[in-house]
Amino acid sequence: MPKLVPVTDYPWEEATATGVGSHPGDDREAHMEALRTAFGELPMPYLPELPGRGVGADMIGRGASLLAELPVEVQPSGWRFTDRSGRDLKRAVDHLARDLDGLEEVAQGYVGPLKIQACGPWTLAGAVELRHGDKALSDAGAVRDMVESLAEGLAGHIAQVRRRVPGARLVVQLDEPGLPGALAGTVPTASGFGRLPAVEPVIASERLRTLISGLGDDVFPIVHCCAPDVPFEVLRTAGARGISLDASLLRRRDEDAIGEAIEADVAFFLGVVPGVDTRLADIGVVAKPALELWRRLGFAPARLAEQVVLTPACGLAGASPRYARAALARCRDAARVLREDPGEGME
Template identity: 75%
Template sequence: MTGFTWDEATSTGIGSHPGEDHTEAIKVVLGESPQLPYLPELPARGVGADMIGRTASLLVDLPVEVQPSGWRFTDRPGRDLKRARDHLVRDLDALEEAAQGYEGPFKIQVCGPWTLAGAVELKYGDKTLADSGAVRDLVESLAEGIAAHLADLRRRLPGVSEVVVQVDEPGLPGVLAGTVPTASGFGRLPAVDAQVAAEWLGAVLPAGAFPVVHCCAPGVPFGVLRKAGARGVSLDASLLARRDEDAIGEAVEAGTALFLGVVPGVDTRLPDVGVIAKPAVELWRRLGFPSATLASQVVLTPACGLAGASPGYARAALAACRKAARVLREDPGE
């Protein structure tokens, strides 16, 4: 066992899967990511199955609907919100049946507050991110919704030892840099102060769970994520720059887990498992950490979600990550 909630040489997925068969996707996850399975998301099912709609369905007392411009807050719940909630309930029902008797850690994914605020519009059309009071309301509502979601999952899967909550924040670098476009698209919203970003992100990271923040964009703000209380950071290894390595080293030294994306999220020819594991092995060597900690502190994943892949490739990508994770333990590159 390791100091983390998972065993050594663990792999998992980011979240999204191709197709519309949620039962089959759950079976694939349980089969190919057995050490850290997760609840897959299938955005191809349409409205409410996408990342934004799925998480918006968790919000408490903040109903949403779909407009031509995307998701928007509204006065009362309607069919779009009902559809999103129905997707999630069906997924949880299927998971409960397929994972009977499962014991161990389990991962769920939610969209983070800053990415959500940059995507959902207020009733009068501006993005939520444009109104700090509205963002605060969203943060409070999301925190309450995530807590309820966690309680429901634990009730359905009583053998789960710990829940890993992956908070997806691909939009956070843009929020911090002030590059998020206004609703009209003609301007940019002001940058959010890093301290505020960390504080409000931290407010939705649930107590009693293992919080991981996923950011598949360049310029992962490691300092903000650590201040927020993230115990793990999930990122695309191919986007790492040497200038990021000091921040990564500080995070690892502080005990932060790395969920390292090492295979593409779309169909391609997958290389040998040793090649797949190489970015993790070489990063660890450059940072100067002992090889004995590599297989426990690094979890291998696809670079991002698998929604754009074929079903066959999605299965193969998860299997490749699972096999490559063993290399971290068996052949750490010494």
């Protein structure tokens, strides 16, 4: 059985659950309700995102709004770098400012773990176009500049969250659903007729490491990737302390890399309930993927509830508000199974 050295610096208590990021809704009241749900249902609340509000509330626009001195605008093909800030960027900045106002209101007096999310650099580079050219991913220098800009902007965002919720122990999630495609060379060019060259894993890791190292020693960095072929080694060597993924996409061939990450004290945020309306399974069934993975890898059950956090499989923007609340509550209840005897959760 693999040997694990006890770790005590995870910012959450054992048997924890949280959400991924997005929620249904298209107005301020929906966002306030999503915040109340996150803080009311979860041991690790988070700052919800509502892409249904339109331009600037989407993952790419929200991430681009954090870039320091790299303004963007919306073109028919999507987000593009521009010479000066305009109304599209202002909308994105305003959405985030209002979300932080709501967070401060709902989180009054809160002390504990709090997760915030931002689009990761490789996903952002694969979506935002250069001023007069292809996507930023096509230009190594542009990617480097974007990483440095995002690091500066994200540091400012983290500082704002700390001011508004001073009792928070921050978990910062970088969303990288586009990273496997960047590594595989499957990201389409701006024209859509070709594919951009694959990114070398060492370069992908280095750029992520630059961003993660700029977050601060008092932040717990994780990377979310709900796509197939999660690059576990790239994320681990980049300094991610946690990896968030859809448990239904795991394959047996991934387990050696997962085991190495677990031995390195990397936490796993396992997505175990669907992100769209469906009939939710009983808590034992929901917890089963985590229990079975841990058992197959041969790790001691005592660490399971500390090192594994349960979440929905991905964001909840495509769900109904009622289902979103129920899904988070089911993750919370299933997480408690992880600290019981694993045999009980398998019945």
